[in-house]
Amino acid sequence: MRDPGLNTWTYYAPVTAGGDVPPPMPGDALSDPSVEGLLSAGLACWPVGAAWGTPDGMAAGDDTGLARFTRAVLAPFVDLYARAWRLVVESTAGTMGDSLPEWEADHGLPDACTSVDQSTAGRRQAVQARVRGTGVITPLDFVRLAHDRGFEIAIEEPALFECGFSECGGEHTLGDAREEAYWIVHVSNIAVDYFVVGESECGFDPLFATSGLDRLQCLFRGLYPGWTQPVYEIDEELPPFAHDWLTGLDSGGERFFPRALLDGGSSARLSGIL
Template sequence: MGMTAEDYAAQLAALLPTGPAWQPSPDTLLGRIVLAIGTELARVHARADTLRIEADPRSTTELLAEWELTAGLPDRCVNVAQSIEQRRAALLARLTGTGGASRSYFIGVAAAYGYTVTIEEPALHTWRMRSTEVVGITRFRAGLSTAGDPLASFGNEAFECLFNRIKPAHTALLFAYGI
């Protein structure tokens, strides 16, 4: 919605003194200078328009890394290798999170990260979080895995890390996937 280089050049030409020497026609040196200044002003205007978009964490792309730094991301639970959408979702969840200890709060946090969960309480201070998302199995591979690695593991480490970080200290979390 910014002005064009020609718009700025016309405004600059209107500010010049009157007289035949000050007529900035396109074929004169003065006309080319006025257009060059107008081009730069239009470029700066376009970048200022972009800054309005980047100032909103819901639509940022160029300033996503700075927003994440402000919010303390990435952390041990949120990985930089995620897609832009996943990184934005994590950023928004971190910036808008209010905290809580209720089931509805945890279900809302899961939804903000793109998961659908239900929560059961099989025992006192124990919650089972059931996610409909199916997760892959990581198997031990000769040459890639090292001694001490499990022969097979499954789960979503980022998801589990997030909820273990925000859960009440006295609560044990159990995770069930694809159910």
């Protein structure tokens, strides 16, 4: 529900109360079998009789020559069952393994939004984030998607002052109703390199440069609703306290605001937001 005095904030929260923990892996006796585990079933497939080591219906022993031969016959089936089960399990992005290259090909990875981490774990994380990104609708979905890619963000939805609803002295500001199409992505724990007098070169080095923000922008660019426009703000920590900003444009024309100052005296606002 909208607050009459404060903007709407969305912070990261796991899907379940216990965290983003995948469910236990399903399985049965044939998902990871052993030769000894299949031996009794294999011996039961042979004919019964004295010639087969089972006179008068006696059970076949596991130390006979027939048992050793049965073990050799069962060995390929053990590998077959285990391999077939792994392929069935890999039908989901959360449990894929050997099929990782096929998943990447299906989802067009790696791409410009992919992290520089191209280890197996990093590639699997990129595929999982791409699959989860197909269902992004709410601000919390965007926050969780960014979290999956290693970003710590919070989303602020500014509200314009509305007579009969908004409170005087609150965060709701005057302006055109179309300005509510903007939403602010607060990004923290991201590296910012500033222009340093005596070290940086005028006309060559920018006033500030970020590392990794372009990947977050690339990730969101194809997902956010077309009638909205995200604005990126770099904070030293979340939630943001101050409003002393330097304004800039990135290479894609999207606005973002690196934090220049933290106002410790504004921390009382945090209790109202949360």
